[in-house]
Amino acid sequence: EVQLVESGGGLVKPGGSLRLSCAASGFTFSSYSMNWVRQAPGKGLEWVSSISSSSSYIYYADSVKGRFTISRDNAKNSLYLQMNSLRAEDTAVYYCARDPVVGAAAGPNWFDPWGQGTLVTVSS
C-alpha cells in the first residue's frame, strides 16, 4: 500500500524555522516527483513546492520562494521541507503528495496519493 506520513509540524514563533518530513512507503520513492501542498485553516489548497525524482527540477510558489527549501533523500525514502523566516500566514496543514507519473521530468502532473498532513502554527 502506498503511504505518505508527514511529521515535524508544531508551534513556532514568527521568524522561526521548522523542518517537515514525509516518509514514503509502498512504492519506489526514487522514481517519482514529490510535492508539498498546504491549507490554511478554513481555506483552500495552496501549492507550495515540487521536486523531481532526481532533484533536478525544483519549483516554488512565489509566497515561499527564498524562505522554504524542498529536498529529498531517496536512500531514506523521505521528502523534506525546510521552512525559514516563518510568518503568521504560513500557518496551515502541510500535505506531501506524490506525482504518480513515473519519471516525470519538468513540471508536476497531478497529486495522488496525499499524506494525512501535519499542522504548522506560526504565532507568538
Place this chain on the structure above:
Amino acid sequence: SYVLTQPPSVSVAPGKTARITCGGNNIGSKSVHWYQQKPGQAPVLVIYYDSDRPSGIPERFSGSNSGNTATLTISRVEAGDEADYYCQVWDSSSDRVVFGGGTKLTVL
C-alpha cells in the same frame, strides 16, 4: 499569473446531476485534475487528465475540458459526495501549480 475560478458553492438534490466548473484563460489547452476533500481529511484525486478516473472512483464522476471552462460532473449524486472539490493545473508559462479556490458541494 494564471487564475482558476470556481463557484464557491453548488447545491443538488440526491439522485440529480451536479456540475462544478473551473474557469481559466484557454484552460482547454491544459490538463485539468480534480480533487475531493471531505472535512478533516486529505484531498483525494477523482479526475486526472481532464476526464480520466483513478481506480476506485465511481463512474458517476466524469470530467470535460474545452475553451475557457473545465467541468466536473457528478451523476446520481449521493449524500456521501458532499465535500469540497478543487481543480488544478500546471501552468508551464510560469512553472507554477495552480489550484482553483474550491467549490463546496451540498447535497440537499
